[in-house]
Amino acid sequence: MEDDKEEVKSFKELGLVEQLVEACDSLGWKNPSKIQAEAIPHALEGKDLIGLAQTGxxxxxxxxxxxxxxxxxxxxxxxxxxxAFFxxxxSPTRELAIQIAEQFEALGSSISLKTAVLVGGVDHVQQSIALGKRPHIxxxxxGRLxxxxxxxxGFSLRTIKYLVLDEADRLLNEDFEKSLDEILNAIPRERRTYLFSATMTKKVQKLQRACLRNPVKIEAASKYSTVDTLKQQFRFVPAKHKDCYLTYILNExxxxxxxxxxxxxxxxxxxxLMLRNLSFRAIPISGQMTQAKRLGALNKFKAGECNILICTDVASRGLDIPSVDMVINYDIPTNSKDYIHRVGRTARAGRSGVAISLVNQYExxxxxxIEKLIGKKLPEFEAQEEEVLLFLERVTEAKRLSLMKIKEAGGHKRRRGGEEEEDEVDKFHGKNRNNKSSNNKKSKRR
Known part of the structure; x- marks a missing residue:
């Protein structure tokens, strides 16, 4: 059986019809990935699936x-x-939901596939109109569903034939428990169910509640692992010098x-803001930003307008940003599984990448x-402290200016009820000098 899997060379050999083979080819998918090679034949036979595979x-x-x-x-x-409503x-996050829909649309472009994306932060009426067009997917x-x-x-899921839980370990957590129960009660019991995730814990009762019927479990990776093409390192740093180390690494x-x-x-x-004051092209993305601004930041990063994305764990799961060379853990995640998802943003689809974790005395x-989870001791990132601390004065001043700008932006928000703080971030397109001069003018006015 293993030998047969090794011999699979094309999507056609997995049993896909010519239209879909051509769709894969048009997307540049020449050969199936391991999870695709193992999951697709079972899925085509009508089996329920639990798929465990590395992110990317x-x-x-x-x-x-x-x-x-x-x-x-x-x-x-x-x-x-x-x-309709097939x-x-x-998905646990808005960005991942949008990305999944885009991939469905790309694969189904030749068959007039219709999709609808239902996520928070987007106009409810627009989504209702999209549902009125009776999408297939x-x-x-x-929560929004x-x-x-x-x-x-007029909207119902009584006709659906397939339910997919992507990042299933997150969806089976208590945060989504009530919503998931309501959804499972609103859909037919006669259906195919697929659960996919990079990490999977043994939540047997919750898996049973999701109504899988004799599922095939596919492990295309060990339970908690990172890809071999990822170079992982750490550096112990004093908390007071973490910004200096971050600046040093980004500069190097x-x-x-x-x-x-x-x-x-x-x-x-x-x-x-601090990095922009130091002439880096950085942009933030976080759950507190509006959906439009989150997508705007992501698109600027993908397009290369900014080459540093500062993010919370909202961006650690499922976002396919192919060109990421390096992941830096400025803060060590309290949940070690989040480390797997974070570093999975680089070294995707066979490419190499670097992940550096800055660990202070409290972390x-x-x-x-994390080292226990991944089963290995990581090498230390080499840096001469005296070289790193050459940035101290500039970093301290850049941080002071940034704190001042955030304080001023907070005052504008209270007075005008707008989102000036986010706008300050979005105004940057590599024009650091303008940023600095506006900072100086503001400080003079004060």
């Missing part, structure tokens, strides 16, 4: 292709108008595209848990 391994294709093949078969049997995909975050099931006239790797992970939304804004215990 092609999970979306592994569930989207069998669903599209089933939709094509159903459309050939009876008029396609009968196949599948529902649940609904991709949603649980429940909202539409309760309040959008100035040509790289980097993601910097922080623990709080406030830290994303502060670090982005040591969390870092030890």
């Amino acid at each position: 391994s092609g999970k979306t294709g592994a569930f989207a292709l069998p669903i599209l093949q089933a939709l094509l078969a159903a459309a050939a049997a009876v008029p396609p108008v009968q196949h 599948a529902c995909v649940l 609904v991709v949603a975050t649980p 429940v909202d539409h099931l309760s309040n959008t006239k 790797k100035s040509g790289s595209t980097s993601m910097v992970f922080t623990r709080t939304c406030e830290a994303t804004r502060l670090l982005a 040591l215990e969390w870092y030890i848990q």
Whole structure:
């Protein structure tokens, strides 16, 4: 059986129809990834799936292709108008939901596939109109889906044939428990169910509640692992010098595209402003930003307008940003599984990448848990402290100016009820000198 899997060379050999093979080819997918090669044949046989694979391994294709093949078969049997609301995909984050829908649309572009994305932070009426067009695929975050099931006239999921839980370990957490229960009660019991995730814990009762029937479990990776092409390092640093080390690393790797992970939304804004004052092209993304601004920041990063994305864990799961060279853990995650997702933003699809974790004296215990989880001791990032501290004066001044700007922006927000603080961040397009001069003018006015 293993030998057969090794021999799979093409999507056609997995049993996909010619239209979908061509769609894969047009997206540049020459050969199936491991999770696709193992999951698709079982899915085409009508089995329920639990798929465990490293992030960046092609999970979306592994569930989207069998669903599209089933939709094509159903459309050939009876008029396609009968196949609205054919599948529902649940995602824990807005960005991942949008990305999944984009991949469905790309794969289904030749068959007039219609999708609807139901996420928070976007106009409810627009989403209701999209549902009125009777899409084949609904991709949603649980809370907003429940909202539409309760309040959008004529919308029901009684006809769906497929339910997908992507990042299933997150969806099976208590945060989504109530919404998930309501959704499971609103859909038919006769359906196919797919659960996919980079990490999976043994939540047996919750998996049973999701109504899987004799599922096939596919492990395309060890339970908690990182890819071999990822170079992982750490550096113990005093908390007071962490900003200096961050600046030093970004300066040393100035040509790289980097993601910097922080623990709080406030830290994303502060670090982005500080780095811009130091002439870096940085932009923040966090859960406190509006959906439009989050997507705007992501698009600027993808387009290369900014090469440093400062983010919270809202960006650690499922975002396919192919060109990331380096991930920096500015704050060590308190949940060690989040480390797997963060560093999975780089070294995707066979490419190499670097992950550096800055560990201060208060984060040591969390870092030890990460090493236990991944089963290896990481090498230390080499840096001469005297070279790093050459940045201290500039970093201190840049941080002072940033704190002052955030304080002023906070005052504007209270007076005008707007989002000037985020606008300050969005105004930057590499024009650091303008930024600094505006800072200086503000300080003179004060």
